[in-house]
Amino acid sequence: MTVRTRFAPSPTGMLHIGGVRTALFCWLYARRHGGTFILRIEDTDRERSTDEAIQVIIDGMDWLGLKPDEGPVFQTKRYDRYREVIGQLLASGHAYHCWCTKEELDQMRAEQQARKEKPRYDGRCRHGRALREGITPVVRFRNPTEGSVVVRDVVHGPIEFQNAELDDLIILRSDGNPTYNFCVAVDDWDMRITHVIRGDDHINNTPRQLNMLQAMGAEPPVYAHLPMILGPDGTKLSKRHGAVSVLEYRNAGFLPEALLNYLGRLGWSHGDQEIFSLEEMTRLFDLDDVNKSASALNPDKLAWTNQQHMMKRPGAALAPLLAERLQALGVDTAGVDLAAIADAQKERAKTLLEMAENSRFFFADPQAYDPKAAAKNLTAETAPVLERVRAVLDSLEAWGAAGIHAALEALAAELGVGLGKVAQPVRVALAGGPVSPPIDATVAILGRETVLRRLDRALGVARSG
RNA sequence: GUCCCCAUCGUCUAGAGGCCUAGGACAUUACCCUUUCAAGGUAACGACACGGGUUCGAAUCCCGUUGGGGACGCCA
DSSP states (O other): OOOEEOOOOOSSSBBBBHHHHHHHHHHHHHHHOOOOOEEEOOOOOTTTHHHHHHHHHHHHHHTTTTTEEEEEEGGGGGGGHHHHHHHHHHHHSSEEOOOOOOHHHHHHHHHHTTTTTTOOOOOOOTOOOOOOOOOOOEEEEEOOOSSEEEEEEETTEEEEEEEGGGGOOEETTSOBOOOOHHHHHHHHHHOOSSSEEHHHGGGGHHHHHHHHHHHHTTTOOOOEOOOOEEEETTSSOOGSSOBBHHHHHHTTTTOOHHHHHHHTTTBBTTBBBBBHHHHHHHHHGGGGGOOOEEEOOOHHHHHHHHHHHHHHHHHHOOOOOOOOHHHHOOOOOOOOOOHHHHHHHHHOOHHHHHHHHHHHHGGGGOOOOOOOHHHSSSSTTHHHHHHHHHHHHHHOOOOOOHHHHHHHHHHHHTTTHHHHHHHHHHHHHSSSSOSSHHHHHHHHHOHHHHHHHHHHHHHHHHOOO
């Protein structure tokens, strides 16, 4: 049996990272077993579905590299098929028309709640009802009233539901649109889905879907309900928590492999390992290792994970992404070795955005010096040192980090001071502040002309300060 | 309210009855390394929700309590 999984988002909001984690596990499981991963867009709610949301789903998955093998399949394109199945269910008595109005149903629910009962359709149209003028009936699924349904869930184990707890759900609205639970059942069947991997907020839908599958004569898939992902404060994920949409993570400068690594470690683990490449995850992933409890997002750990992945990438593989972030900040990146900058900066930034911000001084001379740093490093005492550095660098033959390092070290030795006494004034002169990559790399990247120019300017400040 | 799910450091997790004096990671704090900042290294802090069973032995199995989450739509 070939494994077939599906990721089935509804395009009503932005694709958030809880959805991404679901997509990841579906993708991973399919990849791991040489199966097929399908993207299905559940857009039967025509009021709330938007093209923009569909685009975000597709762009987001594309960015992350979670490419579907089939799809996107749109449920709204399958209406003929749904109506066909509804016709069959009607004919076989597994479904019936219901003429209740919304007002009638609202009243019924209100009464039930007043009696502290679980609100549910009471089946008043179950055994036929006179056709009512001016009302287009809905179609309801005739759920069994006795016995129970057992969901065989690979992460939770068997879960039993009493049929008496379930009511007759609407499968076709009065406007002719089929509803979610029904479409899911038909689609999972038609698409020959073998493993339904989704959030555990769907556990309660599963017995209904199982009953419909049975009524249609379909073999049910295996279910795996994943624990929810909560916001950092342990409550349900919402816009309140800030970055929720995948694309926001891209814009904040996270690497796709890092986001996937972090999300993968939520609800899944492999011993003590924290850092995984996508390839490793694919090789190691198993539904047996998925745990049952919800997990809260930890922004610090996400940032750390991102840094770990940035350090794993060669600078050249970071350069184009760094360029995007710099351009977003309005920095002109022409003519500068971005790969070298990325290599120098990747272990001192948590995100590409932070890297870009830390790297601005590579592209423009400091407009002002950090007051504290200048007061300490651009002084009458350091001026002679800066002068010597200027002379040494001016006459240096081969421009390169190794040569620069050797030259500065020799100078420090000659002056009888530690390298720090030489490097720090130079750093402030070049970067405008007390922080930068190692001075040799910084000098090398900046280039002789820029370095000499900035030293001259700093010298002016040092002499007068 | 009814039904369903869940429960190990602040957070993510390891843990399949003895290997647990409960391990790792993020965060925090100290120290080391060091030309700054980082990165890296070492250490410290820090948890089995509670109560009953079962067992020679329970974080692990069972029951209850409490707490959290989800579902109960002509939403998905």
